[in-house]
Amino acid sequence: MKVTSKNLFSPFLLFLFLLIGCKTADENSFEPLSVAELAKAQEMYKEAGIKNRRFKHADLQPLIQKHSDAFAIEVLGESVEGRSISSLDWGSGQTRVMLWSQMHGNESTATMSLFDLFNFLKANGDEYDELRNLLEENLSIKFIPLINPDGAEQFKRRNALDIDLNRDAISQISPEAVILKKARDSFEPEFGFNLHDQQIYYNVGNTPKQATISVLAPAYNEAREINEVRRRAMQTIVGMNEVLQQVIPGQVGQYDDSFEPRAFGDNIQKWGTSTILIESGGYLGDPDKQYIRQLNFMIILNALYQIATGGYLQYTEEEYFEIPDNGFQLVDLIIHELQVPMGETFYPVDLAIRRRDASTGDSYYERGTVDDLGDMQVYFGMQEIDATGHQWKKGEVFPREFENVSAINEAEALELLRQGYLAVKVKNFEAGELHQLPILVLGERESFDSGWQTGSNPNFFLEKDGKNAFAVVNGYLINLNEPSEQTFMQRVY
Template structure:
């Protein structure tokens, strides 16, 4: 009897090992969303009608309607200013997944990627049909691509009531918040994707690398407890991070999970949906976030496959917490050890300069100022410069006015910079006109703001032994002896 029991136990253990091995093998072989295939899918299905971040509600409507044959398109309601808010449904499966974007009107990166994803899901007759069949048969997807169309119209964070929709989940003062809550309650998704943008100055903690993508499984209480709902989100995020580490190693951060009782992500988790926050940050030489748009497409499609196959179950909560924290220690330009004058004496300080983009229609200009100064050894610069031995010196306005901006070229501006001029005047033109010259352009004024203190505009020279070596114009560093080719986004003052 004992011998038979041991035999039975041994056979049972062999059976369990066999089952686990088969399950593991199925998981590893079922994953078709490798980075290479995801990149290929994006290149085939990128929505060509969207090429910049500052699109508006009207730009999306024909794109939504062109998918009415493949998706169930429904008008959910209207914004404060009467713009429609629509959803697109796809798939016949039992597992419900809801994805919503642009709750903040100026956070549009993921919105672009959703339209790329719509093209992919509506496609057929290629190597991705097996994946589409899997997703269609197992998932029911509900997309809301633009929750805040009024904010998008002005490319600003808040809605027309000047309310942050992500702080209106409970009071629901805004019609947009009422719509989102009603859809969530009616649809009751198992998984949710809360899609946002974050400042480009976030970095992966302890590194100079931008947090190009930050992720979070939001907390549902102040204690940030972990339940089964959060665990599934954490596991899925680990799988997404695997993709990102192959494509942009080190550029992923984990967003702060401090509980915000008014936020949609936190409350949707509280209401039983495994919620995944994606925050799109910055990446070198990607001001319109088109590469980050591709990353969103890749990790969302990967996550959908994980959910469809439940392959996220292979990952652990510990792996989730291994993702570095978000930090906020980046500046556009970090100038170290520049000598600044105070009461006739010079003091060595570090200057941290940030250039903020200011929206004008479908484009933007930059406005720079000193963000911090002193000992900035804990900061990282997207561009760093050692100014040891160099002194801060103010510049002048060129006395002779030009007819217009078009009468000046870059060669002339560099010549003027070398002569100590940081600004020129123009007779014709309008204050606010945009230009790409490496010099300040003034209209109807003979002065400009300059300084090195916190909050002051950054327009000055760096000199050594009385010779101008570098110019800082609106936060852009220019080597006067060896100027590099760089893009300037400025306006007429």
Template structure:
């Protein structure tokens, strides 16, 4: 009798635990896309409009959240810039999110400030989600781990160290700060927020990997334990939403173990770690659309964690996400004729443009990435150059006073006449300009060529007459020039 009575009360107790909000999370439901989009539109941080912002830009934005968030100065960078954490929520499940470990990878930092605004909102139709997150999660954010790198918009810190290869040696003060923050907080989940090159694609397809995801390995064998498995299941849920937002444009980042990396080691130290890599999206050079995607998937992932909704997904769904490739080029020219020792040879060339930072802004610098048979690569722009021959350009002999004397129409006119470059009397070296022609100030010549590593400045000619110009990797159709954003420099 006593045993049956005791068993009955144990059953009632367990039933109460199962139905009580303090013992069980609300059932997981993926947040509707339209609600996420509405939240982003409402709470997008207006002070950040482009991806090249600095430490000084975000300091007042951090301070304005000092009422609802607990702010803590964790330490200083090599150059003495403060690194601050922001804590929000009262739940038992701890989640830590850190961004801009690499100074020029700022997309997720923008999205975090949008998220901070959302978490402080009220009476907007999102209160139920907000209250769920607040009651179930304790969130710790560290935006801009590498403020010195952000200042110069470069990957490494002021010691020229890659912070994501300093998790063990702890040479950099920024690495010490991040490791200490994780150890003090002991999060169950971690979000490692990065950007990847725009040339990553969903392997063997022409689609950009706009977002790539990874549950980093914690050993060389890439084993799966409970900690890593949780991260994989959470990613599977994130991918479900992403396929609504950017179908076919999600990749799985390489999971080869890197013993020096923070993501791999934080996974090893017991935090289920999720890597988000923001790549490229057509027509979004400042990554504002990808910023929106980051906001949406991070908010939905926090909802997953708060409700333990990740448990409904499987590691098999994670492994079904296609791998990243690195097969994208800015421009591929197929069957271009080049002359070597009196003979013409048809070949494909693949061109990439790379950003170079400059006190006046940034400019693009293009070169031949590869040549020969380029059928395994995909171009943002592709030209069939069958019947067209490689032709060197000339320098217009009469100098202009300055670059301001030139218009886009005048530049195209000169290109049609076979001039690929002009000289100016006045102007600063490396000054950025938007003209589809080379501008020379400090030199009488310019670099050109079609072999690997060569600067890509040449014509494609039909019977000796220029039909297309390639100027610093930008393709200009001389019969039908199109408007495009060009970032050249004065040489």
């Protein structure tokens, strides 16, 4: 048989391919960081310029510019009110990944994490260099840390047009939506991370565990079918959940995957980018979401490693569907079997109370509301009390006025509560002035709501055997015999 050059070249190509393949496998033999190493990395590179989750466009600009030596920074356009929207690009690899955050102006947890990640990727000369090199060689990453700067300015969900940007992927009425769509189309990422916050009242399945992180591979059609694009997102999420279960076991939920034809996540999945939604919820003792900030850093960095190495392929869609669904059954406080008056008769009811943030200037306070009452057995309270044998009792306003808020301290406030006073009045205060006293503080002409019905601001006593045993102040429960340490976030009414 005649031996041709083609016959000789084929085995050589096969040998060369195997040789290259072995080299790549060796290069990618770097093991993923442990949970402890991921947490340590975030602590080392946490952005000191962001100390809480309420920041504005102007606060981020110097933090963006300080990375101009390591990232390619581009102004993609401007918001309705003329604030710049920037991207930061890093890496030279073939696999493209895009991450965008704060599409809703008051959903800033992941934004904080991205700036921690910028510091991490820029650094060198430590034990993480091997990981950085692997990511840099295999990935090209585009970060858009603040899509809705006008919303962030007022710490509100919607943009300056009062449009929900996550319902503007098709019509693209808002310039911010145009910018995000153009960025995706021009960059054509294979993977996308859609970074949000969810209400703290989501729980995992039918359990009292708070959904600290919820995840989703969004549907790309009404039938919620699974193609290869969506499957890759599912597989990546399973790897993220593997990390989270080591630090917040049982506190990861799956967000509702009903198809929303106007949403960016659903459509970016539809347009061919494997899209991963991360929703940052709540964690007890972490009102400013600094621990959840760390969790975001950990799972995003781990996911980037899985994408760079193809490690996500080890996971299955069946494992994704094992992540339990979100519930919405959490409330801040449940008071069980409280006797409430209707005319001359008392009825035993459960009260479900939630305390929601309200902005004032550059800060915020909480306002309690009776969300529901009656039989609340399907709800879970982050705090619960069996009030069997206790009756609702109206509180009074202390008759003597104080000069200002600083004229009363916590110990005095607690003593006034024991005497049956739920509120004090002050002569001088600034509009929107905040305080952390365990009592209502009123202006000279103000009054307070003492109701127990739905929609009421809950302020009342729980009386037993003729004595005030507990006080409920703006939805906070206070044991008058053994008051615990609490952080009260209130304003002068």
